[in-house]
Structure formats: C-alpha cells, structure tokens
Amino acid sequence: MFKLLKARLHQGYQTSRFPEAEIKLPERFRGKPVLDPAPCQENCSACAAVCPTQAITLDPFQIDLGACLFCPLCQEVCPEKKIHYTPDYHLAVNSKKDLKISEKEAKLAEALKTEMLKVLGRSLKLRQVSAGGCSGCEAELTALGNVVFDLSRFGIQFTASPRHADGIAVTGPVSKNMEAALRETYAAVPSPKIVIAVGACAISGGPFAGAKAALLGIPEDIPVDLYIPGCPPHPLTILDGLLRLLNRIKGSPSPFQKSGV
Amino acid sequence: MNVNSSSPSVFWIRNGDSIPLSRVPFYTPEDFRRICLEQVYSGGRLALLSSVPALYGRKGGKTLLALAADDENGKIGVLCADLEEKNSYLSLSSEIPQAQGFEREIFEEQGILPKNHPWLKPLRKQETPYPFFKVKGEGIHEVAVGPVHAGIIEPGHFRFQCSGETVHHLEIQLGYQHRGAEELFLRSSPERRLVISESFAGDTVIGHALAYCMEIEALSKSEPPLYAHILRGAALELERISNHIGDLGALCGDIGYLPGAAWFGRIRGEFLNWLMELSGNRFGRGLLKPGGVRFNLSAQQTENFLIRLDKAERDLKETAELTFNHPAVCSRFEETGIVSRAAAEALGMVGPAARSSGCERDVRRDHPFGIFRFYHIPTAAADTGDVMARAVLRWLETERSIQFIREQLTGLLEQSLEVELQTEIQKMSPEHLAVSMVESWRGEILHLAVTTSKGEITGYKIVDPSFHNWFGLALALRGGQISDFPLCNKSFNLSYSGHDL
Numbered sequence: 001m002f003k004l005l006k007a008r009l010h011q012g013y014q015t016s017r018f019p020e021a022e023i024k025l026p027e028r029f030r031g032k033p034v035l036d037p038a039p040c041q042e043n044c045s046a047c048a049a050v051c052p053t054q055a056i057t058l059d060p061f062q063i064d065l066g067a068c069l070f071c072p073l074c075q076e077v078c079p080e081k082k083i084h085y086t087p088d089y090h091l092a093v094n095s096k097k098d099l100k101i102s103e104k105e106a107k108l109a110e111a112l113k114t115e116m117l118k119v120l121g122r123s124l125k126l127r128q129v130s131a132g133g134c135s136g137c138e139a140e141l142t143a144l145g146n147v148v149f150d151l152s153r154f155g156i157q158f159t160a161s162p163r164h165a166d167g168i169a170v171t172g173p174v175s176k177n178m179e180a181a182l183r184e185t186y187a188a189v190p191s192p193k194i195v196i197a198v199g200a201c202a203i204s205g206g207p208f209a210g211a212k213a214a215l216l217g218i219p220e221d222i223p224v225d226l227y228i229p230g231c232p233p234h235p236l237t238i239l240d241g242l243l244r245l246l247n248r249i250k251g252s253p254s255p256f257q258k259s260g261v
Numbered sequence: 262m263n264v265n266s267s268s269p270s271v272f273w274i275r276n277g278d279s280i281p282l283s284r285v286p287f288y289t290p291e292d293f294r295r296i297c298l299e300q301v302y303s304g305g306r307l308a309l310l311s312s313v314p315a316l317y318g319r320k321g322g323k324t325l326l327a328l329a330a331d332d333e334n335g336k337i338g339v340l341c342a343d344l345e346e347k348n349s350y351l352s353l354s355s356e357i358p359q360a361q362g363f364e365r366e367i368f369e370e371q372g373i374l375p376k377n378h379p380w381l382k383p384l385r386k387q388e389t390p391y392p393f394f395k396v397k398g399e400g401i402h403e404v405a406v407g408p409v410h411a412g413i414i415e416p417g418h419f420r421f422q423c424s425g426e427t428v429h430h431l432e433i434q435l436g437y438q439h440r441g442a443e444e445l446f447l448r449s450s451p452e453r454r455l456v457i458s459e460s461f462a463g464d465t466v467i468g469h470a471l472a473y474c475m476e477i478e479a480l481s482k483s484e485p486p487l488y489a490h491i492l493r494g495a496a497l498e499l500e501r502i503s504n505h506i507g508d509l510g511a512l513c514g515d516i517g518y519l520p521g522a523a524w525f526g527r528i529r530g531e532f533l534n535w536l537m538e539l540s541g542n543r544f545g546r547g548l549l550k551p552g553g554v555r556f557n558l559s560a561q562q563t564e565n566f567l568i569r570l571d572k573a574e575r576d577l578k579e580t581a582e583l584t585f586n587h588p589a590v591c592s593r594f595e596e597t598g599i600v601s602r603a604a605a606e607a608l609g610m611v612g613p614a615a616r617s618s619g620c621e622r623d624v625r626r627d628h629p630f631g632i633f634r635f636y637h638i639p640t641a642a643a644d645t646g647d648v649m650a651r652a653v654l655r656w657l658e659t660e661r662s663i664q665f666i667r668e669q670l671t672g673l674l675e676q677s678l679e680v681e682l683q684t685e686i687q688k689m690s691p692e693h694l695a696v697s698m699v700e701s702w703r704g705e706i707l708h709l710a711v712t713t714s715k716g717e718i719t720g721y722k723i724v725d726p727s728f729h730n731w732f733g734l735a736l737a738l739r740g741g742q743i744s745d746f747p748l749c750n751k752s753f754n755l756s757y758s759g760h761d762l
C-alpha cells in the first residue's frame with residue numbers, strides 16, 4: 001500500500017487542462033494544410049498526380065480533408081512549396097463541403113441545434129462502430145479515455161449498448177460485411193441521435209476507397225453531424241470536434257493555437 | 262530436430278531476397294505435399310501456403326506456393342505445385358494444422374479444393390447460418406458475442422459452447438473487416454500502395470510498411486543507408502513498446518487494477534508522441550518509404566528523447582513492479598488461458614504469443630533484417646503459456662526494446678553518423694519473386710511479391726501475424742470460463758483487420 005501511494009505521488013497529476021490551456025503539438029505533426037494563394041507554374045499538376053487518394057483538385061485549387069491521409073507527398077513534390085501542413089489540429093466540420101480546404105479561411109464545426117443541445121449538451125453517450133477500420137481510429141478513440149484526455153470529464157462516454165446511446169461514432173470505410181451491422185446499430189439508437197464520422201475511411205473510404213469489399217465510408221442515407229478528418233485523427237482533433245458540437249468550444253482558435261507554436 | 266538444409270527439395274532463400282521466377286521449383290501436387298510435410302515434420306514451419314494467380318500458367322495451370330521457414334538456419338524454402346488444369350489437391354491440414362487457415366483461404370479466393378480438409382469453413386466470407394461447431398449434451402448452451410462489441414474494438418463474432426460456466430469450445434468467426442485490401446493493393450499506384458500498407462493493421466503501421474519497403478528494395482536490389490536502418494529499427498521498437506504497454510494497461514483495466522491501467526495507459530502515450538515527433542503522426546505514418554526514411558532525428562531531438570526515455574523507463578519499472586507483485590493480479594493472470602507448447606507449434610503460432618508458450622521464434626533473431634543484421638536484441642521467452650506469461654513477456658520485451666533504442670540513439674550521437682535518409686530505388690527486376698519478413702510487435706509479418714516481365718508487381722500476398730494466432734486464442738479458452746475471455750483476448754490482442762485484409 002505504501003509503495004502504491006509513493007508511486008501515485010511520483011506519477012503525479014497527468015490530466016491535461018485542455019481546452020482551457022492549449023496543448024502544443026510538435027512541429028512535424030501534420031494537421032491543417034495551408035495553401036499559398038499565389039498562382040502555380042503553368043501546367044503543373046504534381047500534387048494532384050501524386051496524391052494517393054485524389055484529394056486534390058486544381059481548378060479550383062482545393063484539398064478535400066475528407067479524403068486526405070496527411071501523408072505529406074503533395075507537400076514533398078510541389079516545386080514551389082505551395083502546400084504546407086501545419087500542426088493546427090482543429091479540423092472537424094459539420095458538412096462535407098466544409099471539408100474542402102482552399103486558400104481561404106476554413107470553417108470549423110458548429111454546435112448542434114438548441115433543441116438537440118438541450119438533450120445532449122451535458123451528457124453524450126456514444127456507441128462505437130468499427131466497420132472495416134484498421135484500428136488506428138479506434139485506438140485514438142480509446143486514447144480519449146486515458147488519464148491525459150479523460151473524456152468523461154466532459155460528460156462524454158462510450159457505452160456498451162446502442163440502446164443506451166445518443167449516437168454512433170463510426171470508423172472504417174464500411175466493409176460490406178459490416179454494412180448490415182452498422183445499419184442495425186444505427187436503428188437501435190433511440191432518437192434524437194447523432195452520427196460522427198471518425199477518420200478518412202468513414203468519410204470517404206480513405207486508403208480503401210474503391211476496394212471491392214467496402215463502401216466509400218458511411219452510406220449517404222445515414223445523416224452525419226460531425227466529420228473528423230485524419231488518418232487517424234489526433235485525439236485532440238476528435239476532442240475539439242466533439243466539444244464544438246456540444247457548444248463547449250466556440251469560434252476559431254487563436255493564432256497562437258493555429259500555428260501550434 | 263534439424264531441417265536438412267542441403268535437401269534439394271526446396272529452393273532456399275533468405276529474408277529480403279529476390280530470385281528469378283525460373284529458379285522456383287515446380288512439383289506435382291503429390292511431391293509438393295510430401296515435401297511440405299517433410300519440412301514441417303523436421304522442425305520447419307509453414308510461413309505461407311497460397312495460390313498466387315501471378316504464377317498460374319508458368320508450368321501447366323493453376324499453382325500452389327509454399328514458403329517453409331527453417332528458423333534455426335535462417336532460411337526460407339520456396340516451392341510450387343503445378344495443379345495443371347485440376348481444381349483440387351489433397352489437403353495438408355489434417356497432418357499439419359498450421360495449414361488450415363491457408364487452405365480455407367485458397368478455396369475461398371481461388372476455388373481450389375483441398376480435398377479431405379477437416380472442415381472447410383468460410384474464412385472471411387459471410388455465410389448464414391454459419392456452420393459453427395456444436396457441443397451437444399445435457400446442460401450445454403451457446404453464448405454468442407459480436408460482431409459489434411461493447412467496447413471500442415474491431416468487429417468479430419465469438420461463439421462459446423458451455424456447460425455452466427465452463428467453456429468447452431470457442432469458435433471465432435472473422436471476415437467482418439474484409440475490405441479487399443490485397444486486391445486493391447495490387448491495382449494501385451506505388452504511392453497508394455505505401456499508404457495502404459500502413460493501413461493493413463493500423464496498430465502495426467511500421468511493421469507492415471517496413472515489409473512492403475523491403476519488398477521493393479529486394480526487387481530493385483537497393484540497400485537503404487545505415488542511418489535509415491537505425492531509424493526504422495527504432496520506430497519498429499517504439500511501435501512494439503507502445504502496443505505492449507498499452508495492452509498491459511488494458512489487462513490491468515480488465516481485472517480492475519486501476520493504477521496499472523492508468524499509468525501504463527499514460528506512458529503508452531509518451532511512446533506514441535515520440536513517433537509523432539519523429540514522423541508527424543502518432544503511429545509513424547509517413548516515416549517509411551522504399552529506399553529509406555523521410556525524416557531525420559536532430560541531435561537536439563535525440564538528446565531530448567534519451568532523457569525522456571530514462572524517465573519513462575523509471576515510471577514503467579515502478580508500475581510493472583507494483584503490477585506483477587500484486588496478489589490480485591497474480592491470482593487472476595496465473596494459470597488462466599493456457600496454450601501448450603505443442604499446440605502453439607502445431608498451429609504455427611508466432612510472436613510473443615508463441616514465445617510465451619515456449620516456442621522461441623523471433624524474426625529479428627532467426628531471419629535478421631535491417632538493423633537487426635548488425636545488432637541483436639536478446640529474445641525473451643516464457644513457458645507457462647498463460648495470461649501471466651503473455652503479460653510478463655510483453656514487459657520483458659519492452660525493457661529490451663528500450664535498451665535497444667537507448668543504444669542506437671546514443672550511437673547516433675557519439676558516432677555522428679552521416680544523415681543519409683534514403684537511397685534511390687532502381688528499376689525492379691523482371692520475373693522475380695521476393696519475400697520479406699518483419700518481427701512486428703505481434704509477431705511475424707510476411708509479404709511476398711511477384712513481378713512481370715516488365716518489372717511491375719503483379720502478385721502480392723500479405724500474412725499478418727494474427728492469421729497464425731487466432732486459433733491459439735480459441736484454444737486458450739478451452740476448459741476456462743467465459744469471464745476469462747476478455748483477459749485472454751487482451752493478452753493476445755490480435756488484429757481483425759490484419760487477418761481479414
């Protein structure tokens with residue numbers, strides 16, 4: 001017992017003060033890309049050609065964060081260094097069109113409607129459905145429960161039954177073998193309910209887009225309330241998205257937060 | 262027992278080699294079968310049994326391909342069978358159970374029938390009703406769990422046959438995660454292949470990406486610089502450590518030992534964060550590329566890592582000591598979920614799960630690759646085959662991997678090795694076959710590639726360690742209780758996506 005107490009003192013208090021205090025991610029961390037608005041060299045399409053998931057369009061110049069794997073190939077091949085991945089981890093949005101990043105200021109997720117917030121704002125229970133996920137996104141969702149992020153302190157928990165849940169958090173491109181289970185789980189959650197797409201696979205199929213035994217992420221007829229980009233998203237990206245949805249974080253991050261410095 | 266390495270029956274290669282297809286020996290199905298049995302009976306192991314369409318028609322018709330690993334002598338025996346136009350051969354599974362999954366896969370994917378297979382069930386395909394093994398008798402009942410589970414975990418179905426609390430048999434039905442990864446991989450661009458390889462199993466990003474890079478390097482006869490080998494090795498061990506201690510935390514959580522759950526869980530994050538500082542991603546995505554690595558480790562980063570490594574090691578030691586000396590932990594872990602050495606050998610189990618049952622196999626030592634050709638990490642082993650063995654082994658391996666990283670990083674600082682991230686990749690050899698194996702944290706990853714006459718990849722096969730080990734988990738439950746399942750499951754922590762692909 002004495003040893004245990006000693007160890008407890010030694011291990012110390014480890015829970016982060018997020019969101020009150022910002023957490024700084026390392027310089028190399030690849031979060032939100034910044035696109036340089038200066039015109040490109042004529043006929044250059046190096047970035048779009050190299051992108052493994054066709055996330056880049058040239059006209060208009062956009063990166064679809066729903067497909068992007070943050071793999072840095074485009075940044076590497078651009079002869080003019082026009083694409084730069086920053087450590088800004090605030091990426092979650094409410095709609096597919098907001099996933100498309102251009103040279104302009106990007107939009108972040110907004111809170112649920114007032115009626116929904118009344119029901120879910122202070123306590124949100126989610127059922128996780130992995131549907132062809134490689135366990136990367138699953139691991140980051142699990143990490144939210146550790147002492148550093150401690151998701152429960154925000155009243156958000158993962159529950160063991162869809163009947164006890166207010167929504168589902170889906171990972172994976174939705175393998176055909178899991179489509180029925182996903183639909184059944186969604187149907188089993190009592191209304192009002194929300195759907196959260198975690199990671200590139202659930203949003204667009206990610207690296208598995210076009211695979212014969214999988215769909216292109218969550219089927220269109222299941223309405224999604226929050227898209228969290230990444231491969232996998234950093235736990236803070238997920239947490240930030242969830243807290244924005246619940247109106248616990250508002251507005252754009254300060255420049256300090258954005259650059260991560 | 263010694264494998265007779267001079268035997269002319271197979272063509273011997275080494276890990277990371279590529280050979281012209283013309284060197285691959287083809288036999289009749291009968292001879293192929295005899296040689297496979299001989300290899301396994303004399304201490305070898307089926308690392309792969311498959312039917313790779315890229316090899317069809319090289320002799321008469323459809324083809325079987327086997328890789329028999331001779332761990333003692335660090336060699337891998339390649340051989341093929343020409344099935345001519347026949348769509349069947351005599352199954353190997355009754356004699357060597359380690360063939361069972363492979364044969365089900367061959368049947369499911371290529372329609373080639375292994376005649377007399379003991380029970381040719383679907384491997385990934387969903388069949389309703391699924392033909393579960395049933396125990397019959399008074400008081401026998403079935404418990405069904407999954408595919409969607411209570412926690413945050415990949416899907417799979419577990420069917421227990423019990424009387425009272427005793428589990429007589431557990432059957433694990435997989436395939437829910439099947440995305441068609443191998444098929445997609447084959448028709449993808451090289452850039453896409455790399456990111457797909459990072460997603461075969463998302464907790465083994467470095468392991469699978471490394472096996473893929475080794476394939477390309479073997480086929481193009483390129484050798485990455487020493488600096489890249491060191492960073493690759495360090496990343497592989499960081500991946501091992503983070504998964505091992507994450508699982509130790511999860512095991513503690515399962516039995517309600519909260520200090521272990523909280524502290525192991527937190528320290529795991531430290532190791533993931535180092536991977537992120539190195540590669541920009543917590544799982545090391547983006548670090549590897551064929552020919553080398555993308556990022557360096559500055560002297561300042563290295564020094565900083567070394568200081569934090571010492572602290573993390575102290576914290577880990579403290580937590581491990583408390584955990585493994587706690588009577589509640591011992592009584593729950595010991596003698597739970599035993600897999601005998603004989604079973605582990607028969608099933609061809611790999612990695613820590615095999616080593617915990619006394620099967621001392623480790624690709625880093627037996628078939629060294631990359632930095633492990635120059636630096637040897639002592640292999641840890643245990644022999645009780647229970648949850649305790651699997652847990653303690655993870656801890657022992659963690660300690661050794663920390664030591665390895667410390668020595669490598671110190672070496673980098675002291676020798677001021679030239680920072681050379683990558684060598685250029687040459688054109689890949691035409692009509693070649695290459696094999697790469699990596700000891701990932703779960704055990705042996707095997708990739709096999711075949712090229713066309715133009716030197717393009719036309720055949721690719723992936724074996725995740727989980728493929729060999731799932732049956733081991735099923736056996737661990739025999740005679741135990743359902744309440745032992747979470748514990749046994751975590752002590753193996755196998756990959757669904759790596760198995761289902």
Ligand code: SF4
Nearest residue numbers: 051068069070071074
């Ligand atoms: S970082 Fe994203 S947009 Fe750029 S190449 Fe990789 S996947 Fe495509």
